[in-house]
Amino acid sequence: MPELQITAPDGAHFDYEEVKTAKGQSSLGNVPILVWDDLNKATEFYGAEAICDVLDGTSLRVSFQNIARRFKIANKSDEEIATAMSQFRPGKRTVGASTPASRAASMAKKATEKVGGGEAVEKLLAKIASGELSQADLEALVS
Secondary structure, eight states: OOOOSSOOOTTEEEEEEEEEETTTTEEEEEEEEEEEOOHHHHHHHHOHHHHHHHHTSOOHHHHHHHHHHHHHHTTOOHHHHHHHHHHOOOOOOOOOOOOHHHHHHHHHHHHHHHTTSOHHHHHHHHHHHHTSSOHHHHHHHHO
16 A cells, blocks of 8 residues: 555554445545554543544544545545544534435435536536526426
8 A cells, every 4th residue: 555644643553444435335445544553642632522522423433434435536645535534533423403404415425426526516516506507497407
């Protein structure tokens, strides 16, 4: 695997592993994943509150895999992926009601994965955001 220029935080290292999308049906290849070897160093790096947030929410590995998928789909380098993982900080788990905006964001993400890159989805959303496509245009498109 290629040598990374970014250094993992003290107490951690980067391993390369395959990440997949489309419910495990499509490989995005091998990407760096930040792996912690020392709990005390991880606690120093993130803070005790953030470690508790991880224990009550999504694991760091799942978060790192999500970063890897998003960046790989966006054609980012391994260096950019590793940097994003090093800069990631866990947040609190929030449970809330689904909103039209959150459902639209979820569908945009799924559509991006389905079309293998997302440029077309991005252009469609830009046309909607700029007003180039109206509500009537969208209704005609989906009916």
